[in-house]
Amino acid sequence: MKADSIHSRRTFLQQASLGISASLLAAPAFASHSLFTPPQTGKPLGVALVGLGYYSRDLLAPALQETKNCRLAGIVTGTPAKAEEWKKKYNIPDKNVYNYQNFDRIADNPDIDIVYVVLPNSMHAGYVTRAAKAGKHVICEKPMALSVRECEGMIEACKKAGKELSIGYRMHFEPTTQEIMRIGQQKEMGQVQMVSAGAGYRETRTGHWKVKKAYGGGAMMDMGVYALQAARYVTGEEPVAVTAQTFTNRPDMFREVDETTTFQLVFPGGALANLHTSFGMSMNYLRATAEKGWFRLDPFSAYGGIKGESSKGPLQFPKINQQAAQMDEVAYCIANKKPMRVTGEEGLKDMRVVEAIYQSVKNGSRRIELKA
């Protein structure tokens, strides 16, 4: 380990012992390690989950049993049977249960501080805006929305309401991921030259919203943003040019959205990324080539944990509950008026690239230049 790296760890540990996250003091684009839960804020903030699908049920709700700075206080669902089940399981009072008709009344509910939007992508913009108008802070699942324009509207709505907006990019809160952000951005192995990443799973639900264009479906929107994020957080830069290609082995199922997309990103510092995402196969890895070595995470965005290695040896960090770390830090920042690690602007930056990717695919893989 290099001297400056040891130094930054020491500084971090000193701050940690004071109960202050180094990242919250400095708030660089991609902050240093937060290997601990942010300090407890006093009364935990109340979170309402909007949309009770798989991610809410199996990941967010269990994580909210582990969080210290926030708690599961309410739910929003269109399915009465789900409401009953959740009320019992998590001891949620009737007054904190909403449906999509009466959702806006959440404005009058002091139990709810944060609304976490976990709906199909096409509904993100609408519900984030409504939540902000209801005077709530908002976390929105990735991808942020269907277009840059929608993202801008969401950011504006939250700003106007004086409320925080964070996007559900949980990897930013994961220690091994934070370490490769540091290696890449601080050029510990010199300039990053190539990022390769694959993110996918096999989608077999032919009627699911994820294979419907109107809902913002498609592999690029759903899994591709992980690979895109990887290239952005490893380099710490925004791409200036994009090419992209799309492929399918199941044309009947993937009539409206992409099954598999490969895309190339040119970064201003000289790095190139060659990435792929798919609804046809299970894959999850990231490998970066730098001037003086390489590093990889395989898997790189799995819920169950990240496995890291570099040309210098294993990258070992404690396994954490990613969603709990994410929500705890968001709640801490809200309670203490600290800058968010993952802002709405971060989601917008991805959408800007996703739009260019679609544009390239539509134009036979033509190179699309992005303004710096």
Next chain:
Amino acid sequence: MKADSIHSRRTFLQQASLGISASLLAAPAFASHSLFTPPQTGKPLGVALVGLGYYSRDLLAPALQETKNCRLAGIVTGTPAKAEEWKKKYNIPDKNVYNYQNFDRIADNPDIDIVYVVLPNSMHAGYVTRAAKAGKHVICEKPMALSVRECEGMIEACKKAGKELSIGYRMHFEPTTQEIMRIGQQKEMGQVQMVSAGAGYRETRTGHWKVKKAYGGGAMMDMGVYALQAARYVTGEEPVAVTAQTFTNRPDMFREVDETTTFQLVFPGGALANLHTSFGMSMNYLRATAEKGWFRLDPFSAYGGIKGESSKGPLQFPKINQQAAQMDEVAYCIANKKPMRVTGEEGLKDMRVVEAIYQSVKNGSRRIELKA
């Protein structure tokens, strides 16, 4: 390990104990393990190296000190000082030393059985043809030539002369590589769905033939064929469509040839490959995603050895001298009239894809369909 795999290993070991390579009995496209030197053929065949650059000096000549079925018998060089040095070092008689003017007289030299062409790419076709006309078997370094047409001419010349032609794809003789060929082609983890590979080194010699178009330079020709080979030998298939993109960070140096190329290959069985090659960075890895798991080699084509791992655990095989294994098997096949593992057709198949890659790049990354 699956039952059929155990069976094939047993069969192999039985054959090995009889001194017979399983691959030479069955001769499938990508044969099973040859973890041993092919049986000695009696009198070793004499090899003449044509071109005494780095690869001949540091890899092939030392390997020829380890081979049993062939030996370094002659050299062809345009540099008298090199001739003197090699003659002394390897005890080569004057009569077995040629230059580019008197090369064709090699026809009259019974010490030379095999001519190994290690010249700049643009000279491969000419010297392979001349060697065949001189009545010698030929090994030609990769890439085979500058075009499909040249490859066809080389194959035809050797056929007409009744001589063998093999291309210097040493990885086909390397045990860990053979294992992933087996896993991929025998679908041990189900159908291969994605192949990702990166092959490159940083070329800084501004005047070198590798950065000149007339000599067949460029990253794709030099290192890209390793990544292309990887996708072909992991799937055991020929691509049916190609897209490709090219990038450079050093436009002054890379005016004539590509510094970095990314390319995508569609295979008929459903696999996709997303590959990259570069003269700008040092990288060497291969990762395949299959239905039931993944496997990777990192590095995948390094002289010093291959490191393999799969979702089932490490892939461990003895480290071998790749060039010695390659030349020994080629000599064995020649002496015993067995089919070559790596034929001229194998080199031609790569060139067919390389031509499509250049065509795609020239046409703004347009998808090029290849005939099955």
